[in-house]
Amino acid sequence: xxxxxxxxxxxxxxxxxxxxxxxxxxxxxxxxxxxxxxxxxxxxxxxxxxxxxxxxxxxxxxxxxxxxxxxxxxxxxxxxxxxxxxxxxxxxxxxxxxxxxxxxxxxxxxxxxxxxxxxxxxxxxxxxxxxxxxxxxxxxxxxxxxxxxxxxxxxxxxxxxxxxxxxxxxxxxxxxxxxxxxxxxxxxxxxxxxxxxxxxxxxxxxxxxxxxxxxxxxxxxxxxxxxxxxxxxxxxxxxxxxxxxxxxxxxxxxxxxxxxxxxxxxx
Amino acid sequence: xxxxxxxxxxxxxxxxxxxxxxxxxxxxxxxxxxxxxxxxxxxxxxxxxxxxxxxxxxxxxxxxxxxxxxxxxxxxxxxxxxxxxxxxxxxxxxxxxxxxxxxxxxxxxxxxxxxxxxxxxxxxxxxxxxxxxxxxxxxxxxxxxxxxxxxxxxxxxxxxxxxxxxxxxxxxxxxxxxxxxxxxxxxxxxxxxxxxxxxxxxxxxxxxxxxxxxxxxxxxxxxxxxxxxxxxxxxxxxxxxxxxxxxxxxxxxxxxxxxxxxxxxxx
Numbered sequence: 366x367x368x369x370x371x372x373x374x375x376x377x378x379x380x381x382x383x384x385x386x387x388x389x390x391x392x393x394x395x396x397x398x399x400x401x402x403x404x405x406x407x408x409x410x411x412x413x414x415x416x417x418x419x420x421x422x423x424x425x426x427x428x429x430x431x432x433x434x435x436x437x438x439x440x441x442x443x444x445x446x447x448x449x450x451x452x453x454x455x456x457x458x459x460x461x462x463x464x465x466x467x468x469x470x471x472x473x474x475x476x477x478x479x480x481x482x483x484x485x486x487x488x489x490x491x492x493x494x495x496x497x498x499x500x501x502x503x504x505x506x507x508x509x510x511x512x513x514x515x516x517x518x519x520x521x522x523x524x525x526x527x528x529x530x531x532x533x534x535x536x537x538x539x540x541x542x543x544x545x546x547x548x549x550x551x552x553x554x555x556x557x558x559x560x561x562x563x564x565x566x567x568x569x570x571x572x573x574x575x576x577x578x579x580x581x582x583x584x585x586x587x588x589x590x591x592x593x594x595x596x597x598x599x600x601x602x603x604x605x606x607x608x609x610x611x612x613x614x615x616x617x618x619x620x621x622x623x624x625x626x627x628x629x630x631x632x
Numbered sequence: 633x634x635x636x637x638x639x640x641x642x643x644x645x646x647x648x649x650x651x652x653x654x655x656x657x658x659x660x661x662x663x664x665x666x667x668x669x670x671x672x673x674x675x676x677x678x679x680x681x682x683x684x685x686x687x688x689x690x691x692x693x694x695x696x697x698x699x700x701x702x703x704x705x706x707x708x709x710x711x712x713x714x715x716x717x718x719x720x721x722x723x724x725x726x727x728x729x730x731x732x733x734x735x736x737x738x739x740x741x742x743x744x745x746x747x748x749x750x751x752x753x754x755x756x757x758x759x760x761x762x763x764x765x766x767x768x769x770x771x772x773x774x775x776x777x778x779x780x781x782x783x784x785x786x787x788x789x790x791x792x793x794x795x796x797x798x799x800x801x802x803x804x805x806x807x808x809x810x811x812x813x814x815x816x817x818x819x820x821x822x823x824x825x826x827x828x829x830x831x832x833x834x835x836x837x838x839x840x841x842x843x844x845x846x847x848x849x850x851x852x853x854x855x856x857x858x859x860x861x862x863x864x865x866x867x868x869x870x871x872x873x874x875x876x877x878x879x880x881x882x883x884x885x886x887x888x889x890x891x892x893x894x895x896x897x898x899x
Contacts, residue, residue, distance in 0.1 A: 367638035368834050374633070443872040456872065464785040473819065513819070517784040517873035518731040519792070520866050521802045521822030523829070535788045552740065552780070554832070555788030562790070563830035565821070566849060567635055582833060599787050605710040605723065606784035608877040617884025618891075625889035629896025 368581035372567040373410075376575040381422030385412065386497035389576050404504045407583025410494070411564035414483055414512035414527055415474055416575035417490045423482040427472060430480050437468035437482065440601065443609025456515075456609065461487065462598035463527060465514050474573065484510065487528025488593030495530040495590065507532035507586040510594070511561035517606055524565035526557035529594040533557075533585040555597055556585050635848035639834040640677075643842040648689030652679065653764035656843050671771045674850025677761070678831035681750060681779035681794055682741055683842035684757045690749040694739060697747050704735035704749065707868065710876025723782075723876065728754065729865035730794060732781050741840065751777065754795025755860030762797040762857065774799035774853040777861070778828035784873055791832035793824035796861040800824075800852040822864055823852050 375392040379385065389410065393403045404410070418424075425433050438457040442464055446453050459468040461483065469483040484490045487510040495508040510528030515521075526534060534557035564577035601607040608616070642659040646652065656677065660670045671677070685691075692700050707725040714721065726735040728750065736750040751757045754777040762775040777795030782788075793801060801824035831844035868874040875883070 366641070366834065367636055368830070369634055369636050370830075371634035445872060513821070516822075518866055518871055519822060519825065520864050521820045521825070523822050523825050525786070553788045554780070555783075555786060555790050556833070558786065558788070558790050559829040559833055562826040563635075563637075563833065566823070566826055566830065567633065597787050599785055604785055605712060605876045605878065606873045608880075609872045610875040610877075610880040611872065613875075613877040613880035614884035614887075617881035617886075618888035619884075620881075621885035621888025621890075622892035622895075623888075624885075625892025625894075626896040627892075628889075629893040 366581070368563070368579060370563055370567050370577055370579050372574045373576035373578060374574060376416070378573070379416045379419040379575060381419065381424065383420045384497075385416060385420040385575075386494050386501070389494075390498070390501055392576075393578070404498060404502045404506055404578065405580070406505045407580070407586050408504065409507040409509060409532060409560055409579040409582050409586060410498065410576055411509045411511050411561060411568075411579060412491075412494060412576045413568065413574075414469075414487065414510050415471065415481060417484045417487065417494075417510055417528075418471075418481045419475075421484055421490070423484060424475070424479050425482065427478050427480050430467075430470060430472070433480065433482060434468045434470050437470060441612075442607070443612055445611075458601060459483065461527060462595065462600075463514070465512075469512065469514075469527075483512065484528065488530065488595055489528075491528040491530035491593065492590050505531070505586065505588065507582075509557055509561055509564070511564060513565070524558075524561040526555075526561045526594040526597060529557050530590040531587050532560070532591065533587055534591065534594055534596050536585065557594055557597060560585075633848075635830070635846060637830055637834050637844055637846050639841045640843035640845060641841055643683070645840070646683045646686040646842060648686065648691065650687045651764075652683060652687040652842075653761050653768070656761075657765065657768055659843075660845070671765060671769045671773055671845065672847070673772045674847070674853050675771065676774040676776060676799060676827055676846040676849050676853060677765065677843055678776045678778050678828060678835075678846060679758075679761060679843045680835065680841075681736075681754065681777050682738065682748060684751045684754065684761075684777055684795075685738075685748045686742075688751055688757070690751060691742070691746050692749065694745050694747050697734075697737060697739070700747060700749060701735045701737050704737060708879075709874065710879055712878075725868060726750065728794060729862065729867075730781070732779075736779065736781075736794075750779070751795065755797065755862055756795075758795040758797035758860065759857050772798070772853065772855065774849075776824055776828055776831070778831060780832070791825075791828040793822075793828045793861040793864060796824050797857040798854050799827070799858065800854055801858065801861055801863050803852065824861055824864060827852075 440458040513522040780789040
């Protein structure tokens with residue numbers, strides 16, 4: 366009934382072209398034969414977005430950062446100038462539907478003078494890793510690609526799932542009875558985000574630990590790859606916070622001013 | 633280096649006036665002497681907000697739900713009518729600074745015809761539980777009070793920390809070197825929220841499990857009670873999403889209309 370989370374240490378620095386599945390398996394394997402790797406049916410391997418991006422060669426020159434953010438941006442959500450004049454935080458929706466500062470473009474834990482883009486298709490990356498883990502170890506594991514992000518209303522970042530395969534990313538409890546026998550009304554748990562957050566606790570930020578293995582969460586590991594982490598993204602049309610408060614206010618003010626001006630003239 | 637999370641089973645239904653610390657210790661204790669309870673220095677006990685509220689008697693009649701939400705509301709953030717006509721979701725900031733649907737007022741896993749308010753002061757509840765755990769077991773543990781909440785941009789709920797004692801709720805990595813020796817620029821990790829989310833995985837929603845114990849996270853357990861989970865609340869003045877997009881747009885429209893109307897008249 367308990368859950369155990371262990372870091373995968375010893376993967377080392379990941380470079381473009383690396384076979385990340387085998388780096389992780391090798392780090393998990395006490396012997397040369399990777400089929401003895403310490404992965405069992407029902408384990409969930411949480412891999413950092415950063416490691417996946419590096420293996421996939423999603424690296425650009427730091428000088429191209431602003432342009433890269435613009436190219437990753439599908440929709441501006443909110444922005445704010447730093448009070449110390451050090452620049453502007455741009456919160457945008459990127460091509461994955463994720464709302465993130467700087468579109469998820471990352472400059473920490475990368476080689477000097479470089480930046481990292483998010484994986485092109487993290488759900489596909491998760492499926493590929495899963496297939497390779499299965500081929501080598503024969504274990505039916507889940508895979509999550511995790512990245513850190515800020516939240517509305519809360520200080521600090523937490524890890525969330527930006528890619529997934531073989532994991533029930535949302536556990537829909539609606540209609541199930543609660544402990545008192547009444548139906549739970551509106552509870553869908555974002556399990557994949559909770560698993561990603563849990564894994565961050567053993568991975569840390571500065572340690573360069575590329576992955577973690579979660580045991581005891583087999584109830585959420587599926588045979589099929591499933592819809593992936595994309596299913597956790599709320600469509601912006603139904604999102605009550607699709608636009609920053611200041612930006613939405615300014616949009617409304619402009620529209621209201623035009624309408625009011627026209628009405629005042631014809632009075 | 634690994635983290636283990638185990639559910640505290642057997643607490644049973646919590647009722648007003650219950651001594652929650654002793655219920656949890658008894659459930660953790662294989663023998664009658666609670667000082668042998670399975671709590672060790674560095675453990676973190678995550679207790680559900682619901683169990684704390686019940687023990688503290690924060691129970692009202694369901695008929696008073698709308699009025700209770702209004703009384704818990706410090707500031708309206710956003711609201712939306714359900715498309716099926718079943719009512720309105722009101723997202724508000726409550727007296728704890730938390731932005732939550734229905735102000736955190738809860739109707740699941742409660743006795744028929746009743747609703748639960750959040751604990752009056754969850755940080756104080758956490759401090760009290762911690763002191764009692766320490767008095768009985770002599771162990772220096774951390775305590776987190778956890779509750780589920782929806783997020784902007786993401787489907788589903790995750791657990792967050794609404795109360796804490798003896799836990800470093802925010803781990804500030806700024807200025808520490810990354811794996812490449814460069815300073816991490818803007819990374820403050822909301823560790824207490826990640827611990828709360830991790831604990832939800834073993835507690836579940838329908839199972840009536842009042843608590844979980846996390847081992848292996850002692851690096852975030854402090855001697856002092858610390859600032860509590862209140863420190864994770866972002867002040868609304870600095871929050872880019874302090875108001876729903878539609879509401880901010882409407883506010884802006886009204887202000888813009890008035891200004892535009894006046895300008896049109898004097899033209």
